[in-house]
Amino acid sequence: MTDLIRIVYISRATFPITPDSDGIEPNVARILSTSRTNNRKNGLVGMLYYGDGCFFQCLEGETAKVQALYRTLLKDPRHTDLKVLASEPIKRLSFPDWSMKYVPVDEHMLKLLEEHGFETFDPYRFDHHLVERVMQLLQGVPDPTAPVVEARASAPARTVLSVTDPLPEAPQAPDNTARISLAISFIALVISLIALLVSLDLV
Numbered sequence: 001m002t003d004l005i006r007i008v009y010i011s012r013a014t015f016p017i018t019p020d021s022d023g024i025e026p027n028v029a030r031i032l033s034t035s036r037t038n039n040r041k042n043g044l045v046g047m048l049y050y051g052d053g054c055f056f057q058c059l060e061g062e063t064a065k066v067q068a069l070y071r072t073l074l075k076d077p078r079h080t081d082l083k084v085l086a087s088e089p090i091k092r093l094s095f096p097d098w099s100m101k102y103v104p105v106d107e108h109m110l111k112l113l114e115e116h117g118f119e120t121f122d123p124y125r126f127d128h129h130l131v132e133r134v135m136q137l138l139q140g141v142p143d144p145t146a147p148v149v150e151a152r153a154s155a156p157a158r159t160v161l162s163v164t165d166p167l168p169e170a171p172q173a174p175d176n177t178a179r180i181s182l183a184i185s186f187i188a189l190v191i192s193l194i195a196l197l198v199s200l201d202l203v
């Protein structure tokens with residue numbers, strides 16, 4: 001069996017915080033794009049949150065590959081002060097549908113922060129409990145940057161789904177089965193009727 005690991009780390013962006021604007025911060029968009037391409041190739045999955053100038057990232061996959069990526073991340077000048085919050089072996093991937101799920105700041109996160117007395121997203125001050133709550137929240141929030149089809153197509157083939165994984169809604173395939181069986185029943189009825197009429201010499 002493949003030896004899987006999850007790491008959760010935080011870091012500070014070195015690029016300036018842009019005031020609230022529609023859409024995703026351009027530096028973050030570039031990071032996401034590279035991450036999705038590379039992670040897909042390497043069978044890695046994960047999730048990235050960016051808020052108030054801080055990153056919160058969860059990476060999962062083969063131990064050697066995750067560790068190699070973390071060494072690359074340490075040298076990336078777009079962030080600094082990397083701090084590992086959790087590093088643990090796992091049995092299955094928690095984000096099998098996402099080569100890199102992106103979670104934007106939303107009202108649930110703001111509410112959670114407020115409940116814990118935070119005015120901004122400052123993961124350096126989070127305790128273990130809050131890290132867990134943030135992870136749960138981020139797992140449940142849909143990713144607006146990745147269409148479902150793209151996300152599913154990019155899922156590594158050997159991943160296992162966990163019951164806790166929030167799957168985005170799959171587009172509904174039109175259900176023609178009911179219509180076809182209704183049509184067959186109708187034709188069968190008409191044939192039986194004709195056979196009955198013929199047997200009674202009515203036609």
Ligand SMILES: Cc1cc2nc3c(=O)[nH]c(=O)nc-3n(C[C@H](O)[C@H](O)[C@H](O)COP(=O)(O)O)c2cc1C
Pocket residue numbers: 011031034035036038039046048055057059069072073076078079100
């Ligand atoms: C916060 C942050 C998260 C990143 N996450 C990933 C990642 O999940 N996967 C990845 O390949 N690169 C990630 N990168 C980018 C890497 O540091 C590095 O630039 C990239 O892997 C180099 O890819 P390339 O050799 O294809 O240019 C991240 C960078 C930052 C700043």
